Amino acid sequence: MRHLKFAPSWLRFLIIFLLAMGILFRFFNLDGKVYWHDETYTSLRISGYTINEAKQQLFNNRVIDKESFAQFQGANQQKTLNATIMTLAKEAPYHPPLYYIIARLWMEIFGNSVTAIRSLSACISLLVFPCVYWLCRELFNVPLSVPGVAMPAAGVAIALMAISPIHLVYAQEAQEYILWLVTILLSSASLLRAMRLESQDKDKPVKERQRPDLFALWGIYTITLVISFYTFIWTAFVALAHGIYVISIGKFKLTEIVRTYLLATLVAFLAFMPWITIVIGDFFQFLISADKTTAQSSLIPIIPFLLMQLIRIFFDIDLSPDNPLNYLITPILLILVGYSIYFICLTTNYKVWFFLITLIVVPALPLILSSAGGIQLSTEPYFMPSYLGIQVAVAYLLATQLYNGSVSRRGIWHIIMALVIICGLISSKASSQAETWWNKGMSYGNPQVAQIINQTTRPLLITDALGNNYGNVFSLSYLLEPKVQFLLVNNQKILKIPDGFTDVFLLNSSDNWHEKIERKYKLKTNIVYSDQYYSVWKLAKSPKLRQRNIPPNNQLSASL
Structure with a gap:
């Protein structure tokens, strides 16, 4: 066997070339991929807000725009680094705090953009x-x-x-x-x-x-x-x-x-x-908790x-x-x-x-x-x-x-x-x-969902915070255009749908929920996207519904 103390020149050149290509790939198109469900949770933990705090401020039966999510997606002046650590200890102790501390300090310097937070991982790599x-x-x-x-x-x-x-x-x-x-x-x-x-x-x-x-x-x-x-x-x-x-x-x-x-x-x-x-x-x-529900996950045979x-x-x-x-x-x-x-x-x-x-x-x-x-x-x-x-x-x-x-x-x-x-x-x-x-797991299809919604003139997206909906609506907020409005509800009740929207979409509703909406408002609902994790329904509003007298502030009243 030939004993090599140093790699030959052609191999050294090849290694340098591949290393350069690897570095280039790591920093190329950092914001191009969907910022998915789990990454939005990373940004939430960095922000120092808890899930319950975010739900209380966002999922409260009001129409909001995509800018409302920004407060909960990165470093901010309302919450300190200590809040980031305490949030992890309270809600996600299985995620130790070191990376989140580093990421919080990084985002305070370079901002809260997708490129900024992902560039930290690229640099660490x-x-x-x-x-x-x-x-x-x-x-x-x-x-x-x-x-x-x-x-x-x-x-x-x-x-x-x-x-x-x-x-x-x-x-x-x-x-x-x-x-x-x-x-x-x-x-x-x-x-x-x-x-x-x-x-x-x-x-x-x-x-x-x-x-x-x-x-x-x-x-x-x-x-x-x-x-x-x-x-x-x-x-x-x-x-x-x-x-x-x-x-x-x-x-x-x-x-x-x-x-x-x-x-x-x-x-x-x-x-x-x-x-x-x-x-x-x-x-x-x-x-000892009575709530032992787990997030939806996909199983595959081990081999x-x-x-x-x-x-x-x-x-x-x-x-x-x-x-x-x-x-x-x-x-x-x-x-x-x-x-x-x-x-x-x-x-x-x-x-x-x-x-x-x-x-x-x-x-x-x-x-x-x-x-x-x-x-x-x-x-x-x-x-x-x-x-x-x-x-x-x-x-x-x-x-x-x-x-x-x-x-x-x-x-x-x-x-x-x-x-x-x-x-x-x-x-x-x-x-x-x-x-x-x-x-990207449960957010794999979000670019396709966003494309469907962005093609409409004045869309409204309705969902609640159950299951994967919470993380996915945050993920979609990065992909949807500013014209898209969100109606985030705290439970699946029959809603009075606000006026002024050309298209209404229902994200991952239960069959019982959208069937009740169909019966009450005589709507035609069509599924426009579906995968193993969730589905999106489009509600076709009838002329009778369009002529209803809706309160001008677009507040929703929920009724059973």
């Missing part, structure tokens, strides 16, 4: 590249691994992550997931380096040991683990993966490395204890879900599940990933492959084991550690095979790498230019 470089250097510098492969593998890993469709999705999302990826990389790399120096020190005389450096590294690991905890609560399973790795490498003995690791993890857990207390309190309050996510690491053009291209791409990528994991287990020290296996399996296992009835589509970000482990394994395979074996063998691997790169570039281009994407 740039930290992924030096972090994954550090991780690969530490991982593949372990003795008995393939000599000289650390730098080429690190470079290929940077290239793959730069054009990875799954990373591009979260690099343009106003949520905490890309920051979580950075913290996973930092904590993992600092752990590996601390363990490596600790192992080297035990064979040295006491005077030559690098105790200050070791203390600093374990301190970095502790701090990054705390930061990761305060970014995303699923870090607990990343820490568990680290623990399984450290204890297994120590052969289940209480070695100095194991003791130091346990101390660092304990300190990190104690630092996170204030927020854990809030989470536990919220969980018990949920158990198709995992295959779909596996494809999206390398190739994603938002194909429907039954598209024939999926049947071609899926087995190819499945073979590539499977062989990458097999190859790294076969050719490297167990300290290398066991780290990647635990990182891939442990955080994903709770989701897989709990998916007997199907897995929620909203859980894709929870697999972020698995995406990372798979990409590093593939990067290692490609880096070692480009210069191994016969000329024909190397040619085959050059073609495979070229195909992986082409898939990533095509996917990134398609994703960056799209108006909506698979991760």
Whole structure:
């Protein structure tokens, strides 16, 4: 096997090119995609307002315009940073506050636009590249691994992550997931380096040991683990993966490395204890509460879900599940990933492959084991550690095979790498230019809904705050033109419809509600949009209704 200390010039040029393209894709068209349901909740939490406060001021049976939503979608002078933290603690403790604190400070500087809030994630995503470089250097510098492969593998890993469709999705999302990826990389790399120096020190005389450096590294690991905890609560399973790795490498003995690791993890857990207390309190309050309704979610069988996510690491053009291209791409990528994991287990020290296996399996296992009835589509970000482990394994395979074996063998691997790169570039281009994407979930069809409503002359949109309606009406407010008015009600009663509107739309009404409206006003209702999450009805007002004497202030009176 040829030992490469540095990547060849053509590979360095390719890595730089792909890195530049990845950065360009991350900042291109940031405001082009629909600002969806979950992102509007991010902006609400940043604003410091609670859901109930927003509902009281907006869903009160009055006609409002789209500007009325702005107060609840970003930093404002009425609420402080402390209000942002208290809102999270009260209504969303499963979302730790670090990202929201950073986002609040960011929006106070750069404004509340979609471009501003998403640019924070895009900037954070740039930290992924030096972090994954550090991780690969530490991982593949372990003795008995393939000599000289650390730098080429690190470079290929940077290239793959730069054009990875799954990373591009979260690099343009106003949520905490890309920051979580950075913290996973930092904590993992600092752990590996601390363990490596600790192992080297035990064979040295006491005077030559690098105790200050070791203390600093374990301190970095502790701090990054705390930061990761305060970014995303699923870090607990990343820490568990680290623990399984450290204890297994120590052969289940209480070695100095194991003791130091346990101390660092304990300190990190104690630092996170204030927020854990809030989470536990919220969980018990949920158990004793009479209201145990959950948001609508879509379930999918676990095997198709995992295959779909596996494809999206390398190739994603938002194909429907039954598209024939999926049947071609899926087995190819499945073979590539499977062989990458097999190859790294076969050719490297167990300290290398066991780290990647635990990182891939442990955080994903709770989701897989709990998916007997199907897995929620909203859980894709929870697999972020698995995406990372798979990409590093593939990067290692490609880096070692480009210069191994016969000329024909190397040619085959050059073609495979070229195909992986082409898939990533095509996917990134398609994703960056799209108006909506698979991760937009229940708001996927909002651009189509907005187009239907915007085509009318003077439209009125009526809905309530039940289920997904609250987040989706906020999402639609970003897409609808100023001429569109909103009538947000606090319950589904029969309304006296205000005059002066050419078209009236009903967002996600129950069958009982719009049937009552049909009977009372003798309206003709037509469904103009429908998907698995919600539907939109258009009410055709009869001439008799248009001639009714409606109060001039457009206030609605509700009657049973």
